[in-house]
Amino acid sequence: MxxxxxxxxxxxxxxxxxxxxxxxxxxxxxxxxxxxxxxxxxxLMNEQASFLFRVRGDSMLGIGIYDDDTLIVDRSITPAHNHIVLAIVDEEFTVKRLFQRGQLVRLLAENPAFPPIVLKEGQELRIWGVVTFNLHKLLNV
Known part of the structure; x- marks a missing residue:
């Protein structure tokens, strides 16, 4: 992890x-x-609650989050529908778009090759924080 x-x-x-x-x-x-x-x-919106995460994978390409980008994640923001969140599903971190309508909660990829994450009975979902910035490197040196 x-x-x-x-x-x-x-x-x-x-x-x-x-x-x-x-x-x-x-x-x-x-x-x-x-x-x-x-x-x-x-x-940083809240310096004490902000952390960096390195992205692995390409499930969020559609909104410009690429493999090896660095995300700034703020734990003090209350996650809401349509936020890009850092979630923990069954003890594994993932970055996805939060879909939340009433009791229906899904995690959506921004790449059609990845299906939505719909929790099954017994699965645990925790929203660790909300992504506020993507630090995307344009030049590899």
């Missing part, structure tokens, strides 16, 4: 350039001001 990794409480300052980066047509060059930011302030 994966073990959650607590996040460091020490700030991780990076430089933020004021000004948007065009993802369509390039914009004319401009002078951009810059300032230091703390990523903890931007990525």
């Amino acid at each position: 994966n073990i959650p990794l607590p996040l460091s409480s020490s700030p991780l300052p990076l430089t933020l350039f004021d000004g948007a980066v065009c993802a369509g047509f390039p914009s004319p060059a401009a002078d951009y001001s810059q300032r230091r930011i703390n990523l903890n302030e931007h990525l």
Whole structure:
């Protein structure tokens, strides 16, 4: 079973350039001001309840969660219908979309190759936390 990794409480300052980066047509060059930011302030809703998990598998490809991505999971958020959650089914961690309507609870993959997880009698489901961010690496170095 994966073990959650607590996040460091020490700030991780990076430089933020004021000004948007065009993802369509390039914009004319401009002078951009810059300032230091703390990523903890931007990525963590509750620092004491936030943990990192490494993804294994491809059941969540449809929403951009890929094998080897790192998820930030917050245990202080009350899980609700349609949240992406870190769940424990029979002592195994899994990340899925929570479907909850009345007494009907399912865990849904975001890849049609994976069927929904519908609990059978005797199975145990615990929602460990709610996924708040996906840290997706774009370059393997």
